[in-house]
Amino acid sequence: MGRAERIPNPGDYFLREIAGESIIIARGDSGRVEAFYNVCRHRGTRLCSAEEGSFAGRIQCPYHGWTYGLDGRLLGAPHMDAAGFQRLDYPLHKLHTDLWEGHIFVNARAHPETLGGQLADLPERFAPWRMAELRMHKRIPYDVRANWKLIVANYNECLHCPVLHPALNRLTDYLGADNRAPQPTYLGGAMGFREPAETMSMDGKRRRDYLPGLSAKERNEVLYYAIYPNLLLSLHPDYMLVHTLWPRAVDRTEIVCEWHFHPAELAKPDFVADDAIEFWDVTNREDWRIVELSQAGIQSRAYTPGPYSAREELLAAFDQVVIQRNANAEPNAG
Amino acid sequence: MGRAERIPNPGDYFLREIAGESIIIARGDSGRVEAFYNVCRHRGTRLCSAEEGSFAGRIQCPYHGWTYGLDGRLLGAPHMDAAGFQRLDYPLHKLHTDLWEGHIFVNARAHPETLGGQLADLPERFAPWRMAELRMHKRIPYDVRANWKLIVANYNECLHCPVLHPALNRLTDYLGADNRAPQPTYLGGAMGFREPAETMSMDGKRRRDYLPGLSAKERNEVLYYAIYPNLLLSLHPDYMLVHTLWPRAVDRTEIVCEWHFHPAELAKPDFVADDAIEFWDVTNREDWRIVELSQAGIQSRAYTPGPYSAREELLAAFDQVVIQRNANAEPNAG
């Protein structure tokens, strides 16, 4: 859903729109991150409209003034003197939340799986990057005319890199991807640099210190992980790149791309990030363009899925996950 | 549908769009107000496109020149020499019309209920305001992203006034509404002024004479009546406010708001109306904004209708009317 650093103090919040729902992500009095449907229990009115902000200790509906605590409890409901009315019965509808290294996760199910089960071995594996310490420096949103699954598929193979990404292809060997075996809840792998490149930037030069705590091996590669369903995590030797995917229609996805750096680097007077930002912005746009062409093409009545090469194994695994989830899904989950 | 004063002379017309239909409201030769579907009987072409205007004694289709009288009879159909063709068989499709104090009503049913039955005791009750004499001074259209029923509900309670309408709340006591028992075809009630307010205006001052014929009691209150389905009639001591609602989609309604005054006042050189116009325009926009937030919220899968307080009795009655009508309705009538 985003990063916890965005709401440092009790009452801070931001909104997320997902599957037609507006969700309030807020920091509670106890410091806990909470998630509520943006729906008053009286007449259903949206409680807040501003993209982000801060509640003054409570959440008040702008229609008739029903008032909720930052934990969602109904505190006041003017004139609700009806026999049998109990404020306890009308808290905000809450969603389950959890945190991992500053990444906020929400689960809308009544009986959600644990985040630990979803992440499996990733917390241990990604510990050296100390993601919780990193801070966002730049955010770019994109509006892409393609289904979110095409974007996940695009992220998980570099077979297209020599044709589509000349800049990227100078820094990394598209045949050198070290993919891990596909997992039920994520896909990922590592790619090393072509010498003398030291990070992903327009010229391959690294203008920031290595993130503290990385081994020699970790300084020489980028980890690319797609954590289902909508988080793409790209760990560089000197920064973290985060894409989140927000499906808006069967053929449209909003994508938010963020660049995160170490606070010690951000504090330096000569800190620069343009090299990394421009590099991924260019590459992003190349990718969004091609997935839009794929989206247009697969809508043809002539389209039938083609064969995958051995180097597209992650995509084949992703297909299976989608097929499996759709088979288990409630209607309209697609 | 609007006011008869808009089409004073035979041939005058205006168009209304309702439920995807274009309806011609026209003054006939006899002075009668007529309503026709804007559909030629030959090939279905729309007969006129301009929002309002005047027919020169007949209505001619711009495609092949079929010509109709102002009463809808087919007068001419070039080259329709087919055996058995009878002009009498092809009049314009007419809708039933009726008038009440200058308000035009249309009923699309083949066997419509009488307007008298619909209005019940309202003609007698509203006679003192002599609405037929009043003339429109100002019209403001609004495009609102909400279902029309949320707008009716919003009109029928003032529990939201202290939170939403600071200007209105200074002039009137939101707890002082004198609601009548809900009726099958309308809802309504009266609200008195907080002293020293004398009408609904930015500062509560009344800058026009009282409408002639009002009693002392009627000079001290505003009547708010929602006449199903789409007429909101607000009778002030010195003017009439009329809202008509035009559903455009399940979540969109066009609203036309008109301010009507007595001709004797309109004729005065120092006539002013800005105080009343600005007041309701501000209040309208506050209401449209909040019903749009309600519309957004009730589309959530988390939404369930909340409880009504004793002061929301008219809304509970309106809900029952809607449930009842939907139960009786043809499919797609929603």
Added chain:
Amino acid sequence: MGRAERIPNPGDYFLREIAGESIIIARGDSGRVEAFYNVCRHRGTRLCSAEEGSFAGRIQCPYHGWTYGLDGRLLGAPHMDAAGFQRLDYPLHKLHTDLWEGHIFVNARAHPETLGGQLADLPERFAPWRMAELRMHKRIPYDVRANWKLIVANYNECLHCPVLHPALNRLTDYLGADNRAPQPTYLGGAMGFREPAETMSMDGKRRRDYLPGLSAKERNEVLYYAIYPNLLLSLHPDYMLVHTLWPRAVDRTEIVCEWHFHPAELAKPDFVADDAIEFWDVTNREDWRIVELSQAGIQSRAYTPGPYSAREELLAAFDQVVIQRNANAEPNAG
């Protein structure tokens, strides 16, 4: 689909969008005109996006670089080393193409009817105009808010001409249409000029030599033929007018109108065409406006089809063809 002169050399292509499909019309190495679905056999990506252009000997997908010959054969598929992968199994999806006097026709069926059967006696009948020799001088696209069938119907009768087309009505007698008996695959007829008009132009003057080879009779009339489903062919004494209809939605059609002249005329230093272009552009816009009004009207629930006069016989025949085809059609063919 268009004219073969638009793609004179091998590799030249243009795109057509029809029924949601993007079709590549290309000139192959052998000089043959080919048509392909714009869909890569690997992941479905659109192969090209530019409206027209020229392939450098082969068609390469911009995603992973699969490469096809101008005849559609798959020539290269990087890294497709999967056991059993055969390039022969993955040619572009091809559509059947045929030519008549420079007009390109495409048939999407697996077992298409012959173009000869579709055209019947038209090739012999239209031979004197030597259409293959003509060259396009002007193209105007229109976006019309009406179903394509209303446009075909409008083209096939001139009963509306005195009401709708004052300029056209000065040049030709709307009662003088010499319609042929309706055919299963086309409708058509001829209309003579009102003296002293010699062609369809703003003033009826003919500013170009007659097309070579026309008889005295052919010099004195215009042939108007609607060849199903989407070609409207209007043969004048001194030029050819071509409309092609491209349905975009049930109530929207893109129309491309082209003016074609004899090369000997185009080569003259004093060649002018504005008279013919302006005349049909004005007439086109009158027609598009009225079919939009028809489209709006027939969507009314009050609409029922009206009677046809004896002078609307071609339309009655077209109705029967549509009814017949819909009865035989696959679902969604409407």
